[in-house]
Amino acid sequence: MIIGYFGDPGSYTSMAAKLMLGGRYVSYRSILDIVNAIERNELDFGVVPIENSIEGQVGQTYDIIYYKDIYINSEYYMKIDHCLIGNSEINKIRFVHSHPQALAQCSNFINKNGFIPVPEYSTSYAIKTISEINNDEHAAIGSEEAANLYNLKIISKSIQNNINNYTRFISISKHMNDHGDKYSIGFSLENRPGSLSRILNIISAFNINMTKIESRPYAKNPFSYIFFIDFEDNGYGNVLIDIIKRETINFKLIGLYRKSGIETGY
Amino acid sequence: MIIGYFGDPGSYTSMAAKLMLGGRYVSYRSILDIVNAIERNELDFGVVPIENSIEGQVGQTYDIIYYKDIYINSEYYMKIDHCLIGNSEINKIRFVHSHPQALAQCSNFINKNGFIPVPEYSTSYAIKTISEINNDEHAAIGSEEAANLYNLKIISKSIQNNINNYTRFISISKHMNDHGDKYSIGFSLENRPGSLSRILNIISAFNINMTKIESRPYAKNPFSYIFFIDFEDNGYGNVLIDIIKRETINFKLIGLYRKSGIETGY
Structure with a gap:
């Protein structure tokens, strides 16, 4: 595989x-x-x-x-758990390379030390870059594993703003699973008051736990949206999907899979 | 001011x-x-x-x-309207600098020409950088106005993937307006099935046009969310806000302002 x-x-x-x-x-x-x-x-x-x-x-x-x-x-x-990774001492460092999300997640540490953030494609690419340029003024943010892989040292551990x-x-x-206990769906809606409320009412009527609702712009129509909903199956997930499909536009069943982890619900 | x-x-x-x-x-x-x-x-x-x-x-x-x-x-x-900006010809260019969002918005043009994208703080910083490095292999993506400001030429116009x-x-x-016809609010909810549905029902019961719903992670509690809703006032916006405030946690009235532009509603 x-x-x-x-x-x-x-x-x-x-x-x-x-x-x-x-x-x-x-x-x-x-x-x-x-x-x-x-x-x-x-x-x-x-x-x-x-x-x-x-x-x-x-x-x-x-x-x-x-x-x-x-x-x-x-x-x-x-x-x-983000680490500051390099080959020098913290007081020599001026530039910190990483993926923009990792830089944002460590912004307090970066600002406190007066480092200049340098965006890269990925945290691992940033670490590879540091191992190649070998300059005391440059360090990277990424995983302990990547530091070991490129023979660099961990200068600081757990440097992210928020521990959670x-x-x-x-x-x-390319294929949909044929079983699981969590669904992901996406759809758009007609632009009229109450259209999203109606969908959430159907979910609520089934007493189904919606773990997530997210909106993304619908590129073909400025400031209209695609809604993404994840929910846990309670035995009626398939029926719910049939009903929602009829009430929405451009419906897509995105996935059926085993629920994992730490989510809550709404 | x-x-x-x-x-x-x-x-x-x-x-x-x-x-x-x-x-x-x-x-x-x-x-x-x-x-x-x-x-x-x-x-x-x-x-x-x-x-x-x-x-x-x-x-x-x-x-x-x-x-x-x-x-x-x-x-x-x-x-x-994104432009390709620089001092050289399109066939000499290898690197294109811009803000990551602008690079993403022009990804088709970048891929078609085989350019290497270089992320920068902002589109305007990218254009400033190009004017300073003065190297035929480097160009930037940004506004016509910024090109004029830094005396660079427009190599291609309207290079974004999507015209919309x-x-x-x-x-x-620091201050809230005392009048307007559009509200922005943010709140979190207890984790139980139907909690978001109940809020949208209240909005729907008022026959109020919700122009946007967005979720953001609530940093203090992994994978719980803050919900952001924009809606148009129909004369009862204030009453609606009082009711929603009682039904949600950590409610914030974020803004009251004059509606502008091209939005639709749900």
Whole structure:
């Protein structure tokens, strides 16, 4: 089985991929590249981040699972512990390289130390860059695993603003699972008062636990939206989906998979 | 009146600021820097992007208007027309610098030409960088205004993937307006089935047009959410707010302002 993951070796997504699926792992520079490789049958699965408990939705992942013939097959919640990584001392460092989300998640630490943030493609690419440039003024933010992989030292641990920093990863493929206990759906609605309320009432009437509602812009029509809802099956998930399908526009069943992790519900 | 805007001179936000408010304009490198300056009374207003019709929410703006003593005073929708800007010919260019959102919005053009995207703080900073490095292999993506400001030429116009590319900007200050016809609110909810449905039912019962619902992670409690709702006043907005306040947790009235632009409703 061939599994594509986002980022360079040592990325958080590579770690998630190894915990979620067994096989041969291939690194990709973008989420779109992974999806293109799945469509060309070069990959069985892709592993990508979908949301972070501090920074929120990964918009590109939402857009891809809605617009492409791609389905969610599993989910995994990983605690993110960011480290300052390099080859020098903290007082020599001026520039800190990382993915923009990781820089944002460590903004207090960066500001306190007066570091200049340098955005990179991924945390692991930032760490690889540091190992190559070998300059005392440059450090990176990323995982302990990536630091070990590139023979760099951990200068500071757990430097994120908020200790409750989790990322939800999903595995995606061309195929829908035939069983599971959690559904992801996406749809748009007619623009009239009460249209979304009606959908949530149906969910509520089934006494079904909605773990998430998210909106993304519908690119074809400025400031109209696609709504994404995750809910736990209570035995009537299939019936609920049939009903919602009739009440919405451009409905897509995005995934059926085993619920994992730490979510709450609304 | 002193108005802070995000980005360098010539940024889309600087253009929005000039269309929204009159006074002296000051450039800031981050949205948080603007809010800190408002809190220190160095600025009367800030102008920041809150959402884009292609890329979605500006997460940091949502977090700031919810967690800080900051209110929305007005909104403005601007059509974004990205240009490829530089001093050379299209076939010499290898690297394209811009804000990550602008790079994403022009990804088709970038991929088709085989350019390597280079993320920068802001579109205007990217253009400034190009004017300084003066290297034929480097170009930037940004506004025609910024190209003129830095004496660079427009190599290609309207290079965004989707022609329907609008950004919604807001002006923010320490004070709430005392009139307007559109409200923004934020709140969290108890984790039980139907809790969000109940709020949307109340809005629907008032026959009020909800123009937006957005969720952001509630940082203190992983994978619980803050809900953001915008709605148009129909004369009973104040009553609606009193009722919603009693039904939610951590309610904040974020803004009352004049409705502008091209939104639809749910």
